[in-house]
Amino acid sequence: MEGEHGGMAPALAQEGGLLARPGDLPRTSGLDQGGSPGINRSTPRHPHRLWCQSAVHSPFVTLTAQSKPSSMKLYLPLLLAALGLCSHEGESAGGSMLSNFRNPRENFSSITKFLFTFVPANAIPCPALQDEIIKFLMSTKYLFKMSLRKFNPPEEAVAAKLLVKDCVANLSFLSRIRILKILVTSFSLCTRLLPRHSQEEGWPACPQRCSWGVCPAALLFTA
Amino acid sequence: MKLALLLMLATLPFCCYAGAGCQLLEDAVEKTISPNVTVAEYTEFLQPFISIKSTKEAVKKFKECFLMQSDETLANVQLLMVILVLSFMRLKITPWNKQP
Structure with missing residues (x-):
């Protein structure tokens, strides 16, 4: 018994759905490995293509099954967006990126930072x-201790910081201003901003919001 | 596509961790506190920001203040910085929480 009606044909995308022409491939013979007539049990030559198996002899065979859009395609842009928003480096990543390339172990981290150099999501x-x-650097010991209270730190941590502050207090006022200029103003430029107080009321750095939107201390160093 | 998804998922932990928002500032604070960083290494790290000799001297003295302390003291200072940054992260997530 010849598999006259059987055969496998490549699916062709048409307006009404996926259509297949039975005459596109050589028909298979007989009862293949005990199966029904005309159905090929062997692996198709092009497994990545959608094939139609039919026992009906007609010029066109309509496939009813519509291919579902892959949800994987949705995950990728979502992940990219998540990565962009999560990247706390933002523009600041570019500042220290070059130094990381000296150490081969940190290459992956550096490349990751480089990818998100232009995503200033959390770069404040x-x-x-x-x-x-x-x-x-600038405040008195008492005021500094009071400012740390809001973080509710352990007493030994506060005591340790005050020990270091005692030593720093011995530096001249001008020396402390210079260190402050480096640690606050210069490093804030990695986000191309002056050190701003947060405009959110709940943030601990700003009990009273600055009317200028810029820390008065920063204005000393802008000249 | 699956490989790209896997790579993206692998990249997430590298990017999404709590921080001060400025890697350079974090590195500076870490190097200031760390007892393993010498005065020479510290000044070399800050070299791009040091314009005059007197600033370099100030930076050296500042670093020496930290190196004078015991390891236990410096560990506590480091702990304080961690508490500080983490409290910032917590408040950044919920900025409507008002401080007492």
Whole structure:
């Protein structure tokens, strides 16, 4: 019994759905390995293409199954967006990226940073950290201790910081200003911003918001 | 596509970690506190920002203040910085939480 009606044909995308022409491939013979007439049990030559198997002899065979859009295609842009938003480096990544290339172990990290150099999602230096540096260098011991209270740190951590502050207090006022200029102003330029107080009320760096939007301390160093 | 997805997922942990928002500032603070960083290494790191000799001297003295301390003291200072940055991250996620 010849497999007259059987055969496998490549699917062709048409307006009404996926259509297949039975005459496109050589027909298979007989009962293949105990199967029904005309159905080829062997692996198709092009497994990546959609094939239609039919026992009906007609010029066109309509496939009813529509191919579903891959959800994988949706995940990729979502992941890219998540990566962009999560990347806390933002524009600041470019600053220290070149130095990382000297160390081969950090190459992957450096490349990752480079990818997100132009995504300034969270690229605002921590206002609390900047505020702490300013107070550590310029404020009195008592005021500095009071400013740390809001973070509820352990007593030994505060005591340790005050020990270092005692030593730093021995530096001249001009020396402390110069260190402050490096640690606060210069490093804030990695985001192309002056060290700004946050405009959000809940952030610890800014109990009273600056009316200028810029820390008064930063204005000393802009000249 | 699956490989690209896998690579993206592998990249996420490298990018999504709590930080101060400025890697350069974080590195500077870390190098300031670390007892393993010498005065020479510290000044070399800050060299692009040091314009005059008196600034270099100030930076040296500043670093020496940290090197004078015990390892335990410096560990506590480091702990304080971590608390500070993490509290910033917490408040950044929910900025409507008002501080007392």
